[in-house]
Every structure is written in C-alpha cells, then in structure tokens.
Amino acid sequence: MSKKKVTLKEIAQRTGVSLGTVHRAIYGKSGISEETRKRILEEVERSNYQVDEAASVLKRSAKRVVVVLPKAQKEDRFYFRGLWRGIRQAAQGMEQYKIYFQFIESDYPLSQMYKELERVYDEQLEEINGLITIADSEKTNVWIGRFAKRGVSTVLLSSYYEEENQLVSCIKVDHKRCGALAAEFMNYGLKKPEGKIMMLCGDNQLYSNRIYALNFEKEMENYGYDILKVEGFGRDEIEEVCSSYLETEKIQGIFMSNARNTYSICKMLEEKKMGKDILVVGTDVYEELAPYFEQGIVNAVICQYHWDQGSHAVQKMHEYLSRGVREQQDKTLPPVLLMKSNFECFL
Amino acid sequence: MSKKKVTLKEIAQRTGVSLGTVHRAIYGKSGISEETRKRILEEVERSNYQVDEAASVLKRSAKRVVVVLPKAQKEDRFYFRGLWRGIRQAAQGMEQYKIYFQFIESDYPLSQMYKELERVYDEQLEEINGLITIADSEKTNVWIGRFAKRGVSTVLLSSYYEEENQLVSCIKVDHKRCGALAAEFMNYGLKKPEGKIMMLCGDNQLYSNRIYALNFEKEMENYGYDILKVEGFGRDEIEEVCSSYLETEKIQGIFMSNARNTYSICKMLEEKKMGKDILVVGTDVYEELAPYFEQGIVNAVICQYHWDQGSHAVQKMHEYLSRGVREQQDKTLPPVLLMKSNFECFL
DNA sequence: GTGAAAGCGCTAACAA
DNA sequence: TTGTTAGCGCTTTCAC
Numbered sequence: 001m002s003k004k005k006v007t008l009k010e011i012a013q014r015t016g017v018s019l020g021t022v023h024r025a026i027y028g029k030s031g032i033s034e035e036t037r038k039r040i041l042e043e044v045e046r047s048n049y050q051v052d053e054a055a056s057v058l059k060r061s062a063k064r065v066v067v068v069l070p071k072a073q074k075e076d077r078f079y080f081r082g083l084w085r086g087i088r089q090a091a092q093g094m095e096q097y098k099i100y101f102q103f104i105e106s107d108y109p110l111s112q113m114y115k116e117l118e119r120v121y122d123e124q125l126e127e128i129n130g131l132i133t134i135a136d137s138e139k140t141n142v143w144i145g146r147f148a149k150r151g152v153s154t155v156l157l158s159s160y161y162e163e164e165n166q167l168v169s170c171i172k173v174d175h176k177r178c179g180a181l182a183a184e185f186m187n188y189g190l191k192k193p194e195g196k197i198m199m200l201c202g203d204n205q206l207y208s209n210r211i212y213a214l215n216f217e218k219e220m221e222n223y224g225y226d227i228l229k230v231e232g233f234g235r236d237e238i239e240e241v242c243s244s245y246l247e248t249e250k251i252q253g254i255f256m257s258n259a260r261n262t263y264s265i266c267k268m269l270e271e272k273k274m275g276k277d278i279l280v281v282g283t284d285v286y287e288e289l290a291p292y293f294e295q296g297i298v299n300a301v302i303c304q305y306h307w308d309q310g311s312h313a314v315q316k317m318h319e320y321l322s323r324g325v326r327e328q329q330d331k332t333l334p335p336v337l338l339m340k341s342n343f344e345c346f347l
Numbered sequence: 348m349s350k351k352k353v354t355l356k357e358i359a360q361r362t363g364v365s366l367g368t369v370h371r372a373i374y375g376k377s378g379i380s381e382e383t384r385k386r387i388l389e390e391v392e393r394s395n396y397q398v399d400e401a402a403s404v405l406k407r408s409a410k411r412v413v414v415v416l417p418k419a420q421k422e423d424r425f426y427f428r429g430l431w432r433g434i435r436q437a438a439q440g441m442e443q444y445k446i447y448f449q450f451i452e453s454d455y456p457l458s459q460m461y462k463e464l465e466r467v468y469d470e471q472l473e474e475i476n477g478l479i480t481i482a483d484s485e486k487t488n489v490w491i492g493r494f495a496k497r498g499v500s501t502v503l504l505s506s507y508y509e510e511e512n513q514l515v516s517c518i519k520v521d522h523k524r525c526g527a528l529a530a531e532f533m534n535y536g537l538k539k540p541e542g543k544i545m546m547l548c549g550d551n552q553l554y555s556n557r558i559y560a561l562n563f564e565k566e567m568e569n570y571g572y573d574i575l576k577v578e579g580f581g582r583d584e585i586e587e588v589c590s591s592y593l594e595t596e597k598i599q600g601i602f603m604s605n606a607r608n609t610y611s612i613c614k615m616l617e618e619k620k621m622g623k624d625i626l627v628v629g630t631d632v633y634e635e636l637a638p639y640f641e642q643g644i645v646n647a648v649i650c651q652y653h654w655d656q657g658s659h660a661v662q663k664m665h666e667y668l669s670r671g672v673r674e675q676q677d678k679t680l681p682p683v684l685l686m687k688s689n690f691e692c693f694l
Numbered sequence: 695g696t697g698a699a700a701g702c703g704c705t706a707a708c709a710a
Numbered sequence: 711t712t713g714t715t716a717g718c719g720c721t722t723t724c725a726c
Binding site for chain 2: 720723
C-alpha cells in the first residue's frame with residue numbers, strides 16, 4: 001500500500017553527487033552549476049521525490065511571517081475580527097513547523113495599508129520570509145510587489161491582485177455568487193415585487209463591494225424588482241438617504257453588501273421600530289448581530305467565512321514556506337446563507 | 348515570542364533519569380515503576396512539555412487505521428460518497444505522519460456494519476491502531492466497544508455512541524438545528540399556511556433521521572402549518588403514499604430528512620411534471636441533484652457537510668495516534684442551507 | 695526497571 | 711562548485 005518513500009540520499013546516489021548538492025538543486029540555492037541542477041531535478045521528477053517535512057523541520061532555521069491588517073476596531077471590527085481570529089488560531093499550530101508569526105494590527109484604515117507596509121519594508125525586510133495582508137488600492141499593490149521581488153512569499157486576503165507573480169496568491173470569496181445568493185433568498189422571501197428594494201451597495205472603490213452589489217442588482221432586476229440604490233460606507237454616509245427612503249417609500253426588502261452597513265441598518269431599524277415586516281438580508285456574521293436576529297430585524301446574512309479565510313491564508317503560507325510550493329493558486333471560498341437557526345454556529 | 352521549547356532531554360535531566368525512561372512514562376509503556384512514572388509526569392506537567400511531532404514521526408513505527416463504511420452504491424451513494432471523499436482526501440495527507448489507511452467499502456448495509464467489523468476484528472485486530480466507522484445499531488456498538496477495549500482508537504461518523512470511553516469519539520451534525528433551519532426557510536418561502544406540508548421523516552430507527560424530522564415538525568407546527576407525515580427510507584417504501592398525497596391533497600411544501608428520499612421525491616416530481624409550485628427542501632448535496640436545482644424542482648437542501656465530516660474524522664485520528672490526545676471530545680458540525688446559487692460549490 | 699546508543703531524513707555550516 | 715559532517719528531538723532496540 002505505501003510504496004517506500006524516496007529519500008534525498010537515494011537521489012544523491014543515483015545522480016552520483018552528494019546530499020548537499022541535491023539539497024541545493026531542489027531549493028534553488030546558489031553554489032551549483034545549471035547543468036548539475038538540471039540533471040538532479042530530472043531525477044527528482046522521475047522518482048517523484050518529495051521532501052520529508054518532518055525531517056526537514058527538525059533542522060531548518062525558523063521562518064518569520066508578518067500579518068498586516070487593520071485593527072478590528074470601530075466600524076472595522078465586524079469585518080476584521082473574524083479574519084484576525086482565523087489567522088491567530090491557525091498561526092498557533094504553525095509553531096511546530098518553526099514558522100513564527102508577528103501580528104501588526106494597524107491603526108491605518110484599509111485604504112492606507114500601504115503606509116504600514118512601507119514601514120515594515122524599511123524596518124524589518126531582512127528578517128521576513130512571509131507576508132499576509134489585504135490589498136485593495138493601487139498603492140498597496142505596489143508595495144506588495146516590492147516584497148515579492150525581495151523573495152517574500154505573500155498571501156492576500158479578499159483581494160484582487162492581478163499581476164502574475166509566483167510569490168503572491170489570494171484568498172477570495174466568490175462575490176458574484178454572493179450577490180446571486182442574496183437575491184435568490186430575497187425572492188423566496190418576498191415572492192412578488194410589490195414594493196421597492198433598498199440596496200446598500202457600499203464603497204464603490206472596493207472591488208468586492210462593487211462586484212457583489214452589481215450582481216445582486218442584476219439578479220433582482222431579472223426577478224422584476226425595483227431597486228433603490230444607496231451609496232456609502234458606514235452609518236454617517238448612509239443615514240440621511242436611508243431615513244428618507246424608509247419614511248417615504250414602500251420598502252419591502254433591504255440588502256447590504258458589507259458588514260458595517262448591515263449593522264448600521266439594523267440599528268436604524270431598531271431605533272425607528274421598523275423592520276419586522278421588511279425582509280432584511282445583510283452580509284457577514286458577528287456577535288453584534290445576535291440581538292437583531294433574535295428580534296427578527298435581520299432575516300439572513302451572506303457569510304463570507306472570514307474565519308476560514310484567515311486560516312486558509314496561514315495554511316497557504318505554510319505550503320509556501322515548507323514544501324516550497326510555488327504555483328500561484330488562488331483559493332476561492334463559497335458563500336453561504338445563514339439564518340436565525342444557524343448563525344450562532346458561525347460566530 | 349517563542350519561548351524555547353522543552354525537550355525530552357531536559358525532562359530527563361531534571362528528573363535524573365534517562366531519555367528512554369521519560370519516554371516510557373509519557374506513553375504509558377511498561378517497564379517502569381509507578382513511582383518513577385509519577386515523578387516524571389509531574390515534571391512533564393510542570394514544565395508544560397509537548398512531544399515534538401516532527402522528531403517523533405521520524406523514528407516511530409507506522410500506524411494503521413482501517414475505515415469501515417458502506418460502499419457508495421445504489422441508494423447509499425448519496426450519503427456515503429461525500430464521506431468517502433472527505434476521508435480519502437484527508438487520508439492522503441497522513442502518509443507524512445506514517446499513518447496508513449486501509450479502506451473497506453462494505454457491501455453490507457448500514458444496519459449490518461457489525462458483520463464487517465466482526466470480520467476485521469477476527470482477521471486483523473493485531474495490525475490495527477485505529478478504526479473509523481459509523482454506528483447506528485446496538486450490535487455495531489458492541490463491536491466498537493471490543494475494539495476500544497483492545498486499545499484501538501476509534502472515531503465514529505454521524506453516530507451517537509453514548510458509552511464513556513476514552514478511545515472513542517464522534518463526529519456529529521447538529522440535527523436539531525438542521526430541522527429548525529429547514530423549517531425556517533420553508534416558512535420564509537411559503538409565508539402563509541394555505542396548504543399542507545408533506546414531511547418524509549425517513550428511517551425512524553436512525554437516530555439522526557428521527558431527531559431531525561421531529562424538530563422540523565415541531566417548528567413547522569409552531570409556525571402553524573399542517574403536516575402530512577410519511578415514513579419510509581427509499582423510493583420503494585415511500586412512493587405509494589407520496590403519490591396519493593400529491594394527487595389528492597393540496598401540498599404547498601415538501602421536506603425530506605435524508606439524501607435518498609430527497610432524490611426519490613425529486614424524481615417523482617419530475618415524472619409527474621409537478622413541483623415547480625411546491626417548495627421543496629431536501630437534505631444533503633450531491634451531483635445527481637443538479638438537474639433538479641436547475642429545473643427548480645428542489646429549492647434548497649440542508650447540507651450536512653459529509654466531506655468535512657470525513658476529513659475531521661481523519662484529523663481526529665491523527666490527534667489520537669500522534670499527539671496521544673486522549674480526551675474524548677465530540678465534534679459537532681453546523682448545518683447550512685444551500686440553494687441554486689451556491690450548491691455547486693459544495694459538490 | 696533502567697540506561698545507552700543508533701539512527702530516522704534532512705539542513706546548514708564548514709571544508710575542500 | 712561540490713563534498714563532508716554534526717546534529718535537530720525523538721523512538722526503538724539491546725544491554726545491563
């Protein structure tokens with residue numbers, strides 16, 4: 001059943017070189033001629049050799065990875081708390097692989113993450129083997145490219161980094177499906193287009209918000225609903241318009257494409273003592289939503305698996321750093337719809 | 348950040364014994380006096396020593412675990428295919444820990460699994476360190492107890508094994524929540540109790556089916572719906588009653604508490620060219636359901652994460668066998684509702 | 695009942 | 711550019 005594993009030693013014998021040389025070939029280290037490297041790698045390929053991680057970790061030097069993300073505070077708390085938890089939890093298990101994490105909970109908002117990256121680059125580039133962060137602006141992408149160029153493996157969360165770079169990979173959520181799912185549920189809950197749907201499309205600068213909301217809108221129009229679009233990110237930006245819509249229009253459904261607007265709307269509905277006869281579908285799951293599920297103010301949320309995103313990112317970093325995996329392979333997580341009966345399981 | 352790890356050697360020095368003796372103490376092996384064991388374990392505790400798995404696996408002998416489950420065939424295919432996939436996938440990764448799997452895809456049905464276990468017990472008990480299987484009958488439980496008594500670590504899938512046994516743990520699904528979730532969705536989709544709900548409660552002998560259906564029923568009655576209960580497991584057993592209900596009653600919703608009835612009902616509805624105006628909520632997700640989602644015959648399914656159950660089982664076995672974890676800690680997976688927009692992600 | 699010693703397969707440092 | 715070597719922390723076997 002388990003065919004005996006090929007070892008470094010065997011490769012060395014078959015190619016007539018020493019252990020050290022095979023090691024250099026496999027890890028792309030310097031101090032070896034292109035010719036021998038090629039010959040060795042061919043044998044590695046042929047015999048399907050795989051590094052034995054247990055043996056490898058025993059002797060190798062420690063790897064350091066920094067995690068740079070906004071701190072889970074204020075309105076950022078809904079989104080980043082889950083990510084941070086997933087990352088920290090998964091990171092604990094990495095000590096056994098001699099992979100050590102440094103967590104930088106930045107006070108900069110998402111749009112200025114590049115400033116934090118710049119600081120890290122200047123201050124500790126030399127000591128870093130891996131980087132986990134989130135990219136949504138051009139400026140941030142530039143810095144990520146710089147890290148990659150210096151050999152730092154990078155995993156991006158909820159990001160859309162388009163450059164072809166072997167050292168960068170992304171964990172994404174299928175935002176097209178997120179929109180379709182929200183619309184599908186809303187249509188089940190409403191059945192007939194009798195009033196209007198208020199749609200909080202979030203921050204148009206954020207790729208994720210844009211795709212997500214766009215798809216929801218498209219699907220709902222297909223079903224025949226009338227959409228009232230509200231732009232803005234956070235209560236300050238949406239309150240005025242929403243208030244006026246809620247008071248003057250006949251709203252039968254509300255959709256929010258991100259966590260902070262979900263919370264803001266719930267709060268507004270509670271204050272106005274409205275919402276029990278409006279179908280409310282939000283995004284993301286977090287403790288602060290519990291009372292609104294209980295009261296029936298929010299009916300469902302699309303869950304983007306922040307926790308999982310975080311732990312996947314750590315997992316991927318492990319592959320990069322340990323097994324020397326170098327295929328840039330993005331991971332897309334599926335969306336899921338949670339309701340009162342099961343949202344608690346995902347906190 | 349990473350306080351230096353305590354090693355076996357240090358424990359040995361501090362207690363004034365040799366490496367071998369500490370090892371014997373930790374793993375409960377024979378050839379050591381109770382007194383020294385106690386002294387050593389105290390030091391282990393005090394210094395918070397943890398076995399270094401990388402080093403441990405390098406030298407230790409191979410472990411074997413057998414997986415005994417019904418083959419994914421005929422009407423069993425919906426349920427067991429996912430489990431098998433999850434297990435096989437996760438098992439691959441275990442070779443690096445010198446844990447090797449043997450897969451026994453039994454031709455016996457679930458209710459007679461004990462016969463297969465009996466055979467394995469007689470033929471290869473000595474070579475086995477771990478067992479993954481599923482228990483739903485008293486007889487099966489008896490055999491599992493026997494394995495446990497002989498020191499075989501056991502992980503049970505979707506089972507309710509009640510004995511207090513340090514060597515047995517279960518992976519479960521929260522069936523109460525499953526029922527509540529199905530009911531919650533159905534209520535959203537129907538809004539008003541105008542017709543009747545046909546409920547396929549499955550095999551009453553199966554604990555999971557029973558709890559699940561019971562909870563669905565309770566919730567639906569709370570909402571004010573009228574339930575038509577149909578017992579039976581598989582098309583042969585349910586066709587007659589269902590047909591007659593479909594033809595004579597005004598059915599506005601159908602619920603199925605297991606995979607095979609979900610498929611049977613979909614097929615029946617297709618043949619009768621019915622279902623597009625009935626809200627159909629089933630259980631489990633598998634390829635054969637795709638056309639029924641496309642056609643709008645089935646509207647949602649409660650997903651029991653078979654794939655995840657399988658990989659969790661393997662994970663738990665790893666903990667048992669490698670880290671010597673001995674707390675019997677059951678794992679309960681949350682239910683999730685899938686619709687047309689996202690079911691494909693879970694195939 | 696206990697200790698001593700030989701590696702497991704690999705990495706990193708040093709020697710040639 | 712290549713070879714040699716000393717362990718990493720543990721498990722196992724054998725000797726006492």
